[in-house]
Amino acid sequence: MSALKENVRRHWEADPCGAKLAEAEWGTEAFFAEVERTRDELEPFIPAFAAFDRWRGKRVLEVGVGLGTDFVRFVRAGAVATGVDLTEASVGLVRQRLALEGLSAELRPADAEALPFPDGSFDLVYSWGVLDHTPETQRAIDEVRRLVAPGGEARIMLYSRRSWVALGVWGRYGLLRGRPWATPTELLARHMESPGTKAYTQTELERLCAGFSEVSYRRFVTPYDRRVAGPLAGLADRFGWFVGITARP
Numbered sequence: 454m455s456a457l458k459e460n461v462r463r464h465w466e467a468d469p470c471g472a473k474l475a476e477a478e479w480g481t482e483a484f485f486a487e488v489e490r491t492r493d494e495l496e497p498f499i500p501a502f503a504a505f506d507r508w509r510g511k512r513v514l515e516v517g518v519g520l521g522t523d524f525v526r527f528v529r530a531g532a533v534a535t536g537v538d539l540t541e542a543s544v545g546l547v548r549q550r551l552a553l554e555g556l557s558a559e560l561r562p563a564d565a566e567a568l569p570f571p572d573g574s575f576d577l578v579y580s581w582g583v584l585d586h587t588p589e590t591q592r593a594i595d596e597v598r599r600l601v602a603p604g605g606e607a608r609i610m611l612y613s614r615r616s617w618v619a620l621g622v623w624g625r626y627g628l629l630r631g632r633p634w635a636t637p638t639e640l641l642a643r644h645m646e647s648p649g650t651k652a653y654t655q656t657e658l659e660r661l662c663a664g665f666s667e668v669s670y671r672r673f674v675t676p677y678d679r680r681v682a683g684p685l686a687g688l689a690d691r692f693g694w695f696v697g698i699t700a701r702p
């Protein structure tokens with residue numbers, strides 16, 4: 454594993470995707486309820502994007518399950534779900550979460566850049582805010598493409614560089630620290646969650662997804678954008694921090 458990826462792994466082992474924001478003891482029913490409630494408040498657009506109920510009886514792979522809020526929803530909806538994450542911490546917590554609900558699904562540690570499944574294994578490959586954290590994002594997207602079965606699709610979310618959030622990071626860590634020449638790319642890599650985090654322009658996204666035949670993009674304005682731009686953020690969806698990408702092979 455490269456030194457950068459090892460640092461990414463360490464970051465998420467220590468802080469499994471926002472676990473520290475919850476007050477309840479990690480791994481308890483109260484903890485997962487709090488995580489789920491917070492996610493619904495902060496990212497209410499996920500259910501429409503993921504369309505959990507649509508995947509009943511279908512083979513779904515989630516890459517980067519984090520604390521498993523989306524994963525458990527695929528399982529509850531009756532999908533034949535497999536989940537992976539780079540960290541043992543996430544895999545362990547999501548196993549606990551499933552057990553608490555009396556559900557079962559395959560979960561294992563794995564790297565998005567080299568996924569241990571045969572070509573065309575899944576009807577849906579889903580990944581939310583993950584592939585921009587791995588050092589070789591193109592390799593991870595190529596893996597997603599490889600695993601989607603004919604007639605299937607990928608639904609992934611990546612971060613947008615032309616966004617209020619990226620502007621806010623530049624303002625806070627560039628401008629206000631007397632370094633206005635520092636680029637959002639460099640500042641996001643240093644200050645946004647795990648080390649080396651990336652965010653993309655539309656042209657870069659199209660290049661990353663060039664291996665798919667049908668691709669659509671949708672921006673989501675997040676509370677993190679509203680923290681930077683206030684009510685202005687809602688006026689222009691195109692500057693939202695999240696880009697939901699739906700793609701067919």
Ligand SMILES: C[S@@+](CC[C@H](N)C(=O)[O-])C[C@H]1O[C@@H](n2cnc3c(N)ncnc32)[C@H](O)[C@@H]1O
Pocket residue numbers: 461462465466469470516517518519520521537538539540543563564565566580581582583586587588646
């Ligand atoms: C921002 S969190 C998102 C987690 C979850 N999808 C969510 O929306 O809450 C990023 C997750 O990506 C995982 N991750 C980062 N690089 C990865 C890789 N190369 N392979 C698999 N998972 C990875 C991290 O361990 C972490 O759980």
